[in-house]
Amino acid sequence: MIYRETGVHHTTYRTDMALFRVPLARWSVAGLLVVAVVIPFFATDYWFSAILIPFLTFTIATLGLNLMTGYAGQVSLGHAAFIAVGGYTATILLIYDVPFLAAVVLGGLVAALVGLVFGIPSARIKGLYLAMATLAAQFVLPWAISRVVPLVVPTGLAVAGGDTVYPPRPNLFGLEIDSLFERYFVSLAILVVMTVFAMNLVRTRVGRAWVAIRDHDVAAKILGVNITHYKLLAFAIGSFYAGVSGALMVFFYYGVAHVGEFNLDLSLKLLGAIIIGGLGSIIGSFFGTAFIILLPIFLNISLTFLGNAAGFQVSSGTIAGIENIVFGALVVVLLIVEPLGLAKFWQNVKDYFRLWPFSY
């Protein structure tokens, strides 16, 4: 009764092809965008730097990984390394006075190129073996960055140590992107564009080819899908997203390009995010990022609050321990209750309300 396709008739190709086919879906997405635009006027500094901006920047990376692993089935443990490549490239380009948007896009393209190179093994291997090959990327790329950056960054522009680079203030069409407010909007705009692109991509031939490859690549090959081409495309596009995300992370979140941030930990976190969020779904990337990035913060704050409310000062170590336990338990429970992730959860809710008040 609430979310239903009955009564919605598509009489033109245009409406039939629309991303959101049901009025309720259109209204909710519009409402979400309105909320996203209005929140910064009420948000405090803390909300921006600890919650909103990291959420936006990490989601782009998660989207890329979902396209690569969720849709195309190419397991990648090296995503953080591609993020690093994009971040450093964009930073170096910005130092050389390349315009901001061009720097971000070029950062993405360079990351795509590197991702392509490390995706070449996918022509021959898959699954866990491919994961090992991408793990190699995770170790080799930060090491390579560490070596190359001091050579490329002009003298006088790297902090002692060589591979930590502070990017200059980004400048978009003459407006310096300085305050958290501006950073939020630029990140939001880029995220929206990339999400729409991803949503469309998965509905095209490319998306269908990816799903075919994920489900049974031999069958896909027999049907005439050029699997090598599409696998490489998956790596390239996934890494492009990672590169753009890296550029935004360095400019707007960390404020500094430091190769130690983009380690195996981050790769595993992103992989966890797409698994919990839902492999092979766009909205799953959003849910997964929120879960992995934001939930620990919420747990920490609420546990501290509960501890203080109960009247005793709990040490931060204990809180961290409880937080880990709760987080781990939540992951386990979630995956038992709904192995297909939070996106499937959401789908269940929508399906329920499609039929409500009937149950079938």
Place this chain on the structure above:
Amino acid sequence: MRAKVLSLVLLFLLVAVAACARGQAPAPTPTQMAAGEPAEEASPTPKPPVENYVIGFSAYRTGPFGRTGTPFANGAVDMEKLVNLKGGVGGVPIDVMDIETGYETPRGVEAYERAKATGRMLAFIPLSTGTTYAVTPKAFEDKVVVLHTAYGISAAADGETFPYNFLAAPTYWSGDAAIIKWIQEQEGGSLKGKKIGILYLDIDYGRETLPLHEVLAPKLGYELLKYPIPWPGLEQSAVWTNIAERDKPDWLIWRLWGDSTPTALREAARVGYPMDRIVGTYWSPVAVDVLAFNPEKSVGVKHIEFVTPGTDFPVIQEILTELYDKGQGAGARDQVGMELYNRGVYNVGILVAGMQIALEEFGHPLDGEKLAWGLERVTPETLKKYGMGVADLAPEVTLSDKDHEGRGFVQVVEWDGTQFKPITDWISGFREEVDALVKQAAQKFKEENPELYQE
């Protein structure tokens, strides 16, 4: 189906609780306090002008470096309790907001923002180089002191370029320079022809002092041998075979950290490299690492300290009697007096000293700028007067508006089988070369970040 929807509802409830908690947490109370109950209690002491002074602290008791982070965090928390027992700073208690971050920079940044949201944050202790880098530009804008003792941005020794970053402890360059000086003394005054190896993690931190050695080695005549170990440093057999069989350096300087240290100790024992020829930097090997490997086999290994380890200092004894004997200690009693523990105590102590010096001049309420002013007036005498006893731990620290390092005095401490004991007095070395490097790095930072200096 119902269960699935219910669990979703539960999830939303959890988020809602957390959101309420977030809304509750940093509410400023002085106005509430003043307005709420003025005449209810005829209290003899006047209401303090500020509720408390907040020191943000990105602690890690979990995560990859939890072993080294725990005693530090406990030291800081215990010192906070002691300071508050003694009346705080001018009657105002301090609040060391220790927020668990597991050494992750995003969480460190979040901890900074959370402490800043209280509106009363004077200083932040990042305890991680990555977090220091991320937080420093923010500190310029928010005018908050960032205290990074013996880690972080070494160029911050230049107080003019970094008005809010304080080391109050020697930089890595000062440390290595002092090590070379000490080794020179041990070798009878001349290093000509000697071989000194540097075993370092092949990351920023490990490579940081190579430029210094590349300046000193030709000057003093020693042969510099480099032994990089790729992160995380759990596999070192190849390097140690080179050390023991091929090169046989006379001395080995260590720049490791975390789990790579026990591995290195194990390898050293395996190849038979003499332990007493190993001198590490401040973070490796530390007591927890030696205990993790084998205390008996590590006798003779040394590292440099900026805070004397041990328990026979009045401030540590006070912590033991006032807190631990009454069951109020933050951690294990046998960690009290460890070098990492004393560093935590020192971090809080020197901030308190800065606050009290500033208080004499400005009165309540204090802020980050005033604290920076106060810290720049820390000398051995003022630290003795205002440091609540931490002057005994680090008696040779002199800060100024040009020098946020403290002249780089270190002590060499040696493991005697049960603990690290100082074997030298406070030494420093090659100040000229170190100052030149600091100046260069500070200049680089200034060129790279002109927007921070625009006002």
